[in-house]
Amino acid sequence: MRILVKVLKGSECAVSISSGASIMDIKQQLQSQVSIPVDQQKLIYQGKALLDEKTIEHYKIGDGAKLFLMLKKPGAGATPATSSSTPSQTPIKSPDVAPMAVDTPQEEEFTLPDDPSGFWKKLSDFLKRHFTDKDAIKVLKEFKKNHDRGLNSLSLDDIERLAANKLRNEDKLYHSLRS
Structure with missing residues (x-):
């Protein structure tokens, strides 16, 4: 199947991929075509951000569909391996401000x-x-x-x-x- 990807600054490119492929597979092909690293890519389809581990079938993306490629801001969002689900209780220290707990x-x-x-x-x-x-x-x-x-x-x-x-x-x- 062939999918069109609208890239920054108005350019467009085509990706040929199977319907069982993952969003990560598309990003890897885009990396070789447009020289944007996979970790900086964010793909959008019908207003929704696509998750790397999901498949094209999952999002019901058909032949000739158009995806939009956006750049992630550097440092935007932590990867699951580095994020923490509990807030830190370590006080923040600043010369001008009294210590304050992060979750306060x-x-x-x-x-x-x-x-x-x-x-x-x-x-x-x-x-x-x-x-x-x-x-x-x-x-x-x-x-x-x-x-x-x-x-x-x-x-x-x-x-x-x-x-x-x-x-x-x-x-x-x-x-x-x-x-």
């Missing part, structure tokens, strides 16, 4: 970002109805961090696709209003 939440003010649409204020109000103020701030911070991470990972192709979709929808609305 910091009490700090969270200011909402400039937001002409009012989205962050509405989300904050919603969370405060369902959580304590302290927990609502924690959830809002995490949501904002994930939101920013998602925006920063958008490629030019992603932005182009979003813009085209938005313009198409507005064009349909315009024509339906004129009729």
